[in-house]
Amino acid sequence: MSRQRTAVRQELAKESAFRSAQEIYARLRSAGNRVGLTTVYRALQALADGGEVDVLRSDDGEAAYRLCSQSHHHHLVCRDCGRTVEVEGRAVERWADQVAGRHGFTGVEHTVEVFGTCADCSA
Amino acid sequence: MSRQRTAVRQELAKESAFRSAQEIYARLRSAGNRVGLTTVYRALQALADGGEVDVLRSDDGEAAYRLCSQSHHHHLVCRDCGRTVEVEGRAVERWADQVAGRHGFTGVEHTVEVFGTCADCSA
């Protein structure tokens, strides 16, 4: 684990919202951390491949990254402020398995994202 | 409503899956329809603004468009051959609303995609 990747991971750990690669790059730079944009992308990719971060696409096409815990879960994302809540969904897991099985599918995976406006933002 | 926009809408109506702007453009062109890529984008934008089509972002950053379907459903996608089955999920709808409500979120939407290997491909 190189200095740069450690820095990226630490930056992600500072806040639990989804953040863009560009934003993380800017923060690291303005904090005096010498790191290249390419490296930030690669670090995020590596972390995502290793299952340490979740990735999702915002409406404008930017990718957003967020450290996540090991256990399987889904996200409830505020569409205004980006705040996210990790939620479990045994009901969804069961439903996905059933539906897939009924159609003869095996090796089932699924992605579920729930969007809404959080209490603070709707106030 | 111009000839081009009508063509875009008709093309969307041919299939109920999410399709990219580029793909729709290619189909229209290869069908002999003289239309510009810019116009396809604008037509899709206009349809989306008018609430006639749904937009979502795929993992690679492309935007995907689909005529607003009469009935809300999700997709079961084979990861080998790409075959998709449209499935309903009342259980998921209920779960999403519950989870969001429990955390004070309003205006709830959600995306659910299930991936697996279909019977043909696993044989």
Place this chain on the structure above:
DNA sequence: AGTGGAAATGAAAACGGTTGTCACTTTCTC
């Protein structure tokens, strides 16, 4: 410490989907 090979880095260029520009054409409205 020294060495060699694998992995990581980063500046710059390439890439690709999308959007802006602007001169031109089509379509409404009276």
Place this chain on the structure above:
DNA sequence: GAGAAAGTGACAACCGTTTTCATTTCCACT
């Protein structure tokens, strides 16, 4: 029909992301 408003499309610009490739760092083994 005439004038206004909206739409069109070739092309260039935009911007987030990925690739390239020469250089640097890390690490295992002597």
